Amino acid sequence: MVKHAKPKTFYDTFERRGAGEKNTTYCPGCGHGNAHKLIAEVIDELGIQDRVIFCSPVGCSVFAYYYFDTGNVQCSHGRAPAVATGLARARDNAVVISYQGDGDLAGIGMGAIMHAANRGEHMAVFFINNAIYGMTGGQMAPTTLVGQKTTTTPFGRTPGREGYPIHMCELINELQAPVYIERVSLGDAARIMRAKRAVKQALLNQVHKKGFSFVEILSPCPINWKMTPIEARKWLIETMEPLFPVKVFRNIEEPSVKYEPPKLLSDEELVALFSATKEIEIPVSPREVEDQYIKIAGFGGQGVMSAGVFLANCAIKEGFNATWLPSYGPEMRGGTANASVIISNNQIGTPLVSSPNVLIAMNAPSLDTFENTVVPGGLVIVNSSLVPRKLRREDVQTIYAPVTEIAKDVGLIAAASVVALTLYACISGAVQIETIKKVIPLSLKKKALVDINLKAVEAAVEYYQKNIE
Amino acid sequence: MAKQLIKGNEAVVYGALLGGATHFFGYPITPASEIAHAAAEYFVSTGRCFLQAEDEVNAVNMLYGAASAGGRVMTASSGPGIALMSEGLSYLAGAELPAVVVDVQRAGPGLGNIWPEQADYNMVVKGGGHGNYRNIVLAPVSAQEMCDFAYRAFELADRYRMTVFILADAYIGQIMEAVEVPTKVLHSPRKDWALYGDRESRHNLITSILMNTELLYHHNKKLQEKYARLERELVEWEEYDTSDAEFLFVAYGISARISLSVVRELRRLNLKAGLLRPRTLYPFPGARIAELSRQVDQMAVVELSNGQMAADVELAAKRPVLKYNWMGGKVPSIEEVLELARQDMKQTATVRG
Numbered sequence: 138m139v140k141h142a143k144p145k146t147f148y149d150t151f152e153r154r155g156a157g158e159k160n161t162t163y164c165p166g167c168g169h170g171n172a173h174k175l176i177a178e179v180i181d182e183l184g185i186q187d188r189v190i191f192c193s194p195v196g197c198s199v200f201a202y203y204y205f206d207t208g209n210v211q212c213s214h215g216r217a218p219a220v221a222t223g224l225a226r227a228r229d230n231a232v233v234i235s236y237q238g239d240g241d242l243a244g245i246g247m248g249a250i251m252h253a254a255n256r257g258e259h260m261a262v263f264f265i266n267n268a269i270y271g272m273t274g275g276q277m278a279p280t281t282l283v284g285q286k287t288t289t290t291p292f293g294r295t296p297g298r299e300g301y302p303i304h305m306c307e308l309i310n311e312l313q314a315p316v317y318i319e320r321v322s323l324g325d326a327a328r329i330m331r332a333k334r335a336v337k338q339a340l341l342n343q344v345h346k347k348g349f350s351f352v353e354i355l356s357p358c359p360i361n362w363k364m365t366p367i368e369a370r371k372w373l374i375e376t377m378e379p380l381f382p383v384k385v386f387r388n389i390e391e392p393s394v395k396y397e398p399p400k401l402l403s404d405e406e407l408v409a410l411f412s413a414t415k416e417i418e419i420p421v422s423p424r425e426v427e428d429q430y431i432k433i434a435g436f437g438g439q440g441v442m443s444a445g446v447f448l449a450n451c452a453i454k455e456g457f458n459a460t461w462l463p464s465y466g467p468e469m470r471g472g473t474a475n476a477s478v479i480i481s482n483n484q485i486g487t488p489l490v491s492s493p494n495v496l497i498a499m500n501a502p503s504l505d506t507f508e509n510t511v512v513p514g515g516l517v518i519v520n521s522s523l524v525p526r527k528l529r530r531e532d533v534q535t536i537y538a539p540v541t542e543i544a545k546d547v548g549l550i551a552a553a554s555v556v557a558l559t560l561y562a563c564i565s566g567a568v569q570i571e572t573i574k575k576v577i578p579l580s581l582k583k584k585a586l587v588d589i590n591l592k593a594v595e596a597a598v599e600y601y602q603k604n605i606e
Numbered sequence: 607m608a609k610q611l612i613k614g615n616e617a618v619v620y621g622a623l624l625g626g627a628t629h630f631f632g633y634p635i636t637p638a639s640e641i642a643h644a645a646a647e648y649f650v651s652t653g654r655c656f657l658q659a660e661d662e663v664n665a666v667n668m669l670y671g672a673a674s675a676g677g678r679v680m681t682a683s684s685g686p687g688i689a690l691m692s693e694g695l696s697y698l699a700g701a702e703l704p705a706v707v708v709d710v711q712r713a714g715p716g717l718g719n720i721w722p723e724q725a726d727y728n729m730v731v732k733g734g735g736h737g738n739y740r741n742i743v744l745a746p747v748s749a750q751e752m753c754d755f756a757y758r759a760f761e762l763a764d765r766y767r768m769t770v771f772i773l774a775d776a777y778i779g780q781i782m783e784a785v786e787v788p789t790k791v792l793h794s795p796r797k798d799w800a801l802y803g804d805r806e807s808r809h810n811l812i813t814s815i816l817m818n819t820e821l822l823y824h825h826n827k828k829l830q831e832k833y834a835r836l837e838r839e840l841v842e843w844e845e846y847d848t849s850d851a852e853f854l855f856v857a858y859g860i861s862a863r864i865s866l867s868v869v870r871e872l873r874r875l876n877l878k879a880g881l882l883r884p885r886t887l888y889p890f891p892g893a894r895i896a897e898l899s900r901q902v903d904q905m906a907v908v909e910l911s912n913g914q915m916a917a918d919v920e921l922a923a924k925r926p927v928l929k930y931n932w933m934g935g936k937v938p939s940i941e942e943v944l945e946l947a948r949q950d951m952k953q954t955a956t957v958r959g
Binding site: 189207212216225256400446450463488492 | 791
């Protein structure tokens with residue numbers, strides 16, 4: 138008589154269950170014992186015990202880690218494919234197994250399994266389909282057959298009420314990425330041998346980094362089916378198999394996507410990537426400036442957001458503290474956009490400018506919106522190319538300058554915001570023209586754009602000297 | 607000094623990668639999406655892992671998996687997404703897995719809007735999911751702290767084997783300011799409890815299920831002892847003008863910046879105001895708040911919520927505090943808070959007089 142040795146991938150005694158424990162938590166005639174054994178034997182045969190990380194689900198197999206002497210992760214209900222994704226993406230030497238039941242995989246975890254499959258994650262999924270919830274007490278599963286009685290379908294599953302059983306292999310077979318999909322059965326010894334070949338294929342695919350492999354295992358649950366183990370195997374073959382065809386759905390020998398390990402940047406490269414450019418020496422003790430609370434506003438596309446960023450950038454290059462805060466969200470699309478910029482020698486409190494002492498109004502709606510928010514004595518720069526009216530108040534310093542026309546004259550309307558900033562710099566002295574000229578080449582990638590923006594700065598300075606100074 | 611102008615939502619990614627982050631799993635949501643954008647660029651270009659998950663429920667479970675495998679893992683989201691992650695966060699706590707989660711708070715409840723609020727405080731600071739667990743919660747006030755906290759967060763997560771939250775808000779995420787980036791890359795040491803897919807780690811088990819009530823009782827006790835330890839070791843706060851303060855503001859995040867501006871205005875008016883800003887919300891600087899509470903006449907908690915942190919301040923101070931609350935995405939101006947404070951200060955003066 139041949140003595141079947143216990144696979145060495147199983148623990149000799151199940152200490153995590155209890156000291157000296159030799160029995161599993163599974164009921165007589167349950168298919169989990171068969172499925173576990175097949176997986177353990179294949180792990181032995183492939184010599185991958187050390188590399189396996191086994192994800193156990195919520196369901197009857199929640200305690201799979203009692204038995205498998207492999208790396209083990211216990212997952213929340215339905216999420217094992219996501220957990221396995223994390224594992225596979227962290228350890229490319231690991232052979233990651235996600236072992237799930239039908240409630241777990243096809244019910245609560247439907248999203249997780251479909252997306253893991255669709256990404257072609259490197260994992261072998263063993264899907265135990267016994268058409269019922271076992272651990273929680275025999276409730277309807279997504280795979281429960283029409284007419285099948287469960288504790289939540291006491292009159293039998295009715296399509297009008299509960300819909301039809303879900304066929305997972307067929308669903309996953311609609312996706313492009315999986316490399317291997319097969320449905321097997323534990324109905325009898327021959328079928329169990331076939332199931333073992335499928336388990337082996339799925340795990341070999343992991344060893345060879347082929348990709349996502351899915352094996353659905355039709356499995357008996359005599360207790361919840363209210364049958365003897367022999368009746369259950371018979372029902373599995375005669376009733377389940379015709380509805381869930383046992384076959385290879387897909388087996389791709391040469392996957393089109395080849396696994397490539399990522400190329401890790403060294404520490405030095407990583408530090409260099411995130412270091413500040415050192416083209417401009419930032420002074421340790423900057424000049425004294427009055428706190429500048431600036432609101433730059435215009436219509437979307439006038440570049441007021443990037444003008445604000447540019448201004449804040451100039452300020453920090455001079456050693457000041459500076460903040461930039463955008464108006465953002467739906468109001469950015471179409472209407473007026475505005476940015477708050479603060480420049481100060483001191484630590485900056487709130488970055489939101491509600492009472493500016495500088496307003497740069499690039500269009501008429503911006504002036505309408507913000508004119509009354511400016512503090513008395515503040516500075517208002519109005520783009521007179523686009524704002525036809527004068528201010529309605531006299532307690533602020535107002536500069537009307539044809540900003541858009543100046544930009545147009547140098548050949549780039551989009552440089553209008555640079556013209557406005559340059560005028561602001563000339564009038565306030567908060568940032569220096571030299572700084573603006575140094576920061577432009579750092580902010581723009583195209584040489585032609587750099588040149589034209591530098592020309593816009595010159596034109597603005599010239600306008601200032603002629604008309605304002 | 608090498609400073610660069612960076613957005614808070616980008617600085618947090620710089621800090622994370624320099625702090626040794628290996629994996630980012632996330633799902634887009636305004637106003638946190640820019641973190642995913644920056645992570646998509648920099649995690650991939652540096653050979654780390656970025657993956658856009660199908661939803662937040664699975665994103666946090668990907669963290670669970672990669673953390674089980676010894677990775678330094680992170681995600682970023684906002685209130686609605688964090689709520690979806692609650693299940694996974696509880697599992698992370700149960701299995702004692704280290705993870706970093708950035709919450710850029712938006713206004714709720716429900717879909718609410720995308721403007722700043724600080725109403726995720728209870729959800730994040732008290733735990734959020736089921737079970738007796740806590741998260742370490744860091745509260746950045748600037749783009750610099752978004753970077754610094756992310757840089758440190760992985761070390762803390764590894765040290766205590768728990769989730770570290772960076773609790774920001776839409777403004778702290780959106781703000782651009784000068785940031786000095788760390789120049790040393792941190793790495794996770796090999797963790798003796800994690801799974802590396804090799805012989806040494808084969809016997810390790812990551813789980814949160816303990817069917818035996820005695821075992822689960824002791825596990826819970828152990829977690830509480832860990833929380834008690836970090837309450838002793840980790841609490842951080844910052845004070846401005848508190849030494850002679852008679853009126854104390856307590857605020858974090860964007861509210862702390864507004865409060866700082868208000869304190870300066872009050873000082874200009876010769877009114878003795880000060881500010882305490884928790885840098886950690888869990889652990890909470892309750893002991894220091896209690897001390898200051900004995901010194902000052904009044905305390906005001908400035909908060910973009912219905913007073914969620916104020917409840918903790920009152921608990922610590924053992925007295926009622928003034929609650930300056932804004933909700934729905936409304937952020938007060940300096941003048942609005944100033945006005946409230948001046949009114950309240952006048953009232954105290956009248957009572958005293």
